[in-house]
Amino acid sequence: MTDYDVIVIGGGISGLLSALTLSKYGKNVLVLEKNSSVGGNCNSYTVDGFQVDTGPHAITHLREGPLRRLIDEYFTYVPVFLDYGTYYVRTEKGLTKIPSNIQDFVTFDVLPRKDRLLLSQALTKALTLNAFGMLDGSQSIYDFLPKGLSKDTLDFVDAIAPFLSGRSMKETSVNRVLYGSSFVRDSVSEDIFKDEAVPNGNSYASTLTGMLSKYQLTARLSTLGRLATNRVAYAQAYPRGGLKSLLNSVLYSMPSNVSIKTGAHVCEILTLDGRTTGVATDTDTYTADAVVYSGFVKTLPSLVPLPSDFKENISRIEQTLSLTIWLGLSEKMKEFDYMGSEVWFKNGAYWAMPISNYDPTIAPKGKQLVGFTFIIDDKKNIESEKKRALEIIMRAIPGIDKKIEMMHYQIIIPEKAAVTINGFIAGQRSPIANLYLAGTDTDNRSMGVTRAAYSVLELLRVMKEDKKL
Numbered sequence: 001m002t003d004y005d006v007i008v009i010g011g012g013i014s015g016l017l018s019a020l021t022l023s024k025y026g027k028n029v030l031v032l033e034k035n036s037s038v039g040g041n042c043n044s045y046t047v048d049g050f051q052v053d054t055g056p057h058a059i060t061h062l063r064e065g066p067l068r069r070l071i072d073e074y075f076t077y078v079p080v081f082l083d084y085g086t087y088y089v090r091t092e093k094g095l096t097k098i099p100s101n102i103q104d105f106v107t108f109d110v111l112p113r114k115d116r117l118l119l120s121q122a123l124t125k126a127l128t129l130n131a132f133g134m135l136d137g138s139q140s141i142y143d144f145l146p147k148g149l150s151k152d153t154l155d156f157v158d159a160i161a162p163f164l165s166g167r168s169m170k171e172t173s174v175n176r177v178l179y180g181s182s183f184v185r186d187s188v189s190e191d192i193f194k195d196e197a198v199p200n201g202n203s204y205a206s207t208l209t210g211m212l213s214k215y216q217l218t219a220r221l222s223t224l225g226r227l228a229t230n231r232v233a234y235a236q237a238y239p240r241g242g243l244k245s246l247l248n249s250v251l252y253s254m255p256s257n258v259s260i261k262t263g264a265h266v267c268e269i270l271t272l273d274g275r276t277t278g279v280a281t282d283t284d285t286y287t288a289d290a291v292v293y294s295g296f297v298k299t300l301p302s303l304v305p306l307p308s309d310f311k312e313n314i315s316r317i318e319q320t321l322s323l324t325i326w327l328g329l330s331e332k333m334k335e336f337d338y339m340g341s342e343v344w345f346k347n348g349a350y351w352a353m354p355i356s357n358y359d360p361t362i363a364p365k366g367k368q369l370v371g372f373t374f375i376i377d378d379k380k381n382i383e384s385e386k387k388r389a390l391e392i393i394m395r396a397i398p399g400i401d402k403k404i405e406m407m408h409y410q411i412i413i414p415e416k417a418a419v420t421i422n423g424f425i426a427g428q429r430s431p432i433a434n435l436y437l438a439g440t441d442t443d444n445r446s447m448g449v450t451r452a453a454y455s456v457l458e459l460l461r462v463m464k465e466d467k468k469l
């Protein structure tokens with residue numbers, strides 16, 4: 001007789017979603033979180049009257065993606081999602097909408113005209129070759145790009161690459177642009193192409209459809225159509241009340257057969273004859289029929305002996321370090337009079353989001369809260385990276401320094417694994433029987449919370465396959 005059916009190590013959004021879903025299968029679940037509160041990278045807290053999130057967040061694929069599926073099937077309380085708004089690029093001239101189709105791209109005068117033409121030709125070429133299965137998608141974006149692009153254009157592509165993979169354009173594959181973006185659907189556990197349709201009146205497509213694999217070709221050609229017409233229907237949102245509202249809705253939905261212990265650092269995963277039997281924290285030991293690990297897979301070898309080939313794969317997991325600077329402004333600035341987010345890419349990139357525009361209660365009355373995120377080099381001195389980041393903000397938003405009332409820094413690894421060309425993604429099964437893995441280093445679909453939700457759906461599928469559910 002074990003203490004629990006399942007022990008979940010880690011109380012971030014992946015661990016909590018794992019616990020919630022497993023509990024609905026009647027399992028008695030224990031969640032062990034090393035920190036004094038749960039939530040991990042999905043939380044909010046107050047600094048000098050401003051409620052900051054653990055990094056600026058856009059919750060994606062909400063209309064029909066994996067989180068929507070979990071919400072519909074398992075949540076008792078659902079956060080109020082506010083429409084995300086628009087993605088902009090900021091230059092010295094102000095804000096311009098980031099194009100999401102070729103039509104818009106033609107008039108995107110942030111980049112030189114010659115470069116826009118070269119880029120749209122390169123994208124069309126990639127999609128066409130992909131449609132016929134002739135694309136070497138494993139090459140990097142940088143290698144695929146036409147030669148002769150300006151520094152600004154290369155900086156722009158490099159600023160966008162982390163949205164797709166977490167890393168630079170030299171480390172991100174062309175496949176990631178096609179499958180990790182909304183141009184080609186990146187869902188696998190859903191019936192991938194069930195509602196894919198050939199663009200209206202495309203007889204070219206329908207003739208070829210008969211000649212080649214129906215599903216693949218219609219889906220791939222519809223990608224071309226979507227690119228031309230921007231028929232992308234993925235809702236993105238920000239939770240009213242801040243990111244912690246998403247966390248709270250998971251916690252409020254948790255039934256009584258889930259126990260959560262904070263301040264419980266798991267330092268060993270116990271095994272007997274190649275099977276997991278439970279875990280040990282600094283002070284206690286708990287037994288269970290199965291263990292779900294949602295911490296860094298990269299650090300799994302310090303918790304349990306693993307076969308050398310798996311350890312070698314794990315050593316290929318690549319991560320990114322982010323620096324977010326939250327600025328509480330003494331008054332609203334016209335520069336941030338929008339819903340959505342902005343990217344700055346010239347000689348240093350940031351992604352910024354004025355989160356108090358969604359919900360004014362996030363900032364004291366009449367004030368504004370903006371988060372700026374940078375990718376930083378973990379080998380460089382953190383203080384000099386902070387200084388460089390601040391200089392970029394001052395350059396992009398002249399006069400902001402006079403409005404700063406609160407400044408708060410966060411240094412966080414946003415995803416447990418970047419999806420790079422040579423990187424490794426662990427999957428949900430470990431080499432040890434009854435030890436499962438969940439989180440953003442176990443699934444390569446999408447990014448962030450959406451990827452975490454994919455990993456949990458996949459965890460359920462795998463555990464069902466293993467007759468654990």
Ligand SMILES: Cc1cc2nc3c(=O)[nH]c(=O)nc-3n(C[C@H](O)[C@H](O)[C@H](O)COP(=O)(O)OP(=O)(O)OC[C@H]3O[C@@H](n4cnc5c(N)ncnc54)[C@H](O)[C@@H]3O)c2cc1C
Nearest residue numbers: 010012013014034040041055057058266295414439448449
């Ligand atoms: C700046 C920034 C911007 C982001 N932007 C977005 C965005 O726009 N959209 C989006 O969807 N996502 C975004 N994300 C990513 C998103 O927040 C994460 O992907 C998600 O919260 C990860 O959840 P997780 O549970 O997989 O991991 P984590 O949040 O890292 O949770 C893991 C938990 O396990 C605990 N743990 C680890 N080891 C142990 C142990 N041995 N014993 C006990 N406990 C342990 C940790 O303390 C932690 O609480 C962003 C993140 C950052 C930092």
